[in-house]
Amino acid sequence: MTRTTDLVALNDWYVVAFTSEIPKGHSETTVLLGQSLVIYRGWDGEFQCALAHGDGHPPPLVRQKYGFLWVSLGRPDHDIVSVPEFSEHERRFIHRGRIGVPSSGQRVIENFFDLSHFSFVHTGTLGGYESAEVPKYSVEFREQERELWAVGCSFVQPKASAAAGAASTIYYDYRIPSPFISIIYKDSLVRPGRKDLIGLFIQPHDEESCTVHSFALVHDEQNVSTHILHFYHEIFAQDRSILLHQTPKKLPVSPRREIPTISDASSIAYRRWLDRSGLQFGLDRASA
Ligand SMILES: [Fe+2]
Numbered sequence: 379m380t381r382t383t384d385l386v387a388l389n390d391w392y393v394v395a396f397t398s399e400i401p402k403g404h405s406e407t408t409v410l411l412g413q414s415l416v417i418y419r420g421w422d423g424e425f426q427c428a429l430a431h432g433d434g435h436p437p438p439l440v441r442q443k444y445g446f447l448w449v450s451l452g453r454p455d456h457d458i459v460s461v462p463e464f465s466e467h468e469r470r471f472i473h474r475g476r477i478g479v480p481s482s483g484q485r486v487i488e489n490f491f492d493l494s495h496f497s498f499v500h501t502g503t504l505g506g507y508e509s510a511e512v513p514k515y516s517v518e519f520r521e522q523e524r525e526l527w528a529v530g531c532s533f534v535q536p537k538a539s540a541a542a543g544a545a546s547t548i549y550y551d552y553r554i555p556s557p558f559i560s561i562i563y564k565d566s567l568v569r570p571g572r573k574d575l576i577g578l579f580i581q582p583h584d585e586e587s588c589t590v591h592s593f594a595l596v597h598d599e600q601n602v603s604t605h606i607l608h609f610y611h612e613i614f615a616q617d618r619s620i621l622l623h624q625t626p627k628k629l630p631v632s633p634r635r636e637i638p639t640i641s642d643a644s645s646i647a648y649r650r651w652l653d654r655s656g657l658q659f660g661l662d663r664a665s666a
Pocket residue numbers: 489490495499500613617
């Protein structure tokens with residue numbers, strides 16, 4: 379495996395573990411952007427991260443935030459994404475674990491905020507055949523184009539969450555603050571007017587494989603965590619089976635290739651936004 383030379387990819391922050399996944403006094407080997415890393419947790423609970431094969435590269439930067447361990451292999455010109463809802467104590471934090479996917483991180487992110495797949499992939503929970511049409515929503519760029527948002531999304535969902543008792547129209551906003559992070563802000567069914575968050579932090583191992591670290595910040599006092607987790611894992615297993623069969627694994631950004639349907643305004647915006655970012659890693663830039 380070869381470390382990427384893509385500076386746009388190198389100069390970003392990535393989650394490589396949830397801190398409690400590595401017990402004190404243990405180490406773990408992982409791969410980020412083609413670079414093998416050794417993560418070591420001392421008996422004092424502090425983390426160290428070293429390149430398995432340095433080859434003259436500087437040591438990685440390591441931070442702990444939101445319960446996750448973040449690493450940058452380069453020199454990021456921005457901080458780790460700000461998610462103020464992590465410090466709102468009335469929410470329940472649910473660590474959804476880490477799941478490997480044999481595809482690019484960008485394929486996982488694009489699938490996450492594609493509303494048109496709900497009815498056909500998550501039939502009976504996030505969508506149904508009788509309400510397959512995607513209502514209009516808008517795409518916005520925020521923070522000087524650093525962030526892509528799809529706002530005003532809505533969908534009739536038979537069972538929108540573990541807490542759902544009946545079908546309802548759910549309103550969403552999607553935030554993509556980095557090519558490898560997406561957070562959905564979704565109507566709470568328990569607290570009207572409040573949003574639940576579900577987020578994906580992608581660790582790209584190479585251009586065609588990644589691990590998805592994910593979390594939820596929800597208003598749900600009724601369901602036990604295992605019940606909520608079961609709901610999420612069922613949904614993600616359905617997504618994973620779709621991702622396994624998408625080719626090419628790298629996300630095409632040339633507008634002439636694999637043109638999404640008209641309902642995928644957010645997919646088109648994501649691909650154009652990635653193209654303008656200068657990122658090469660995980661993208662298929664070949665023209666048709
Ligand atoms: Fe999905």
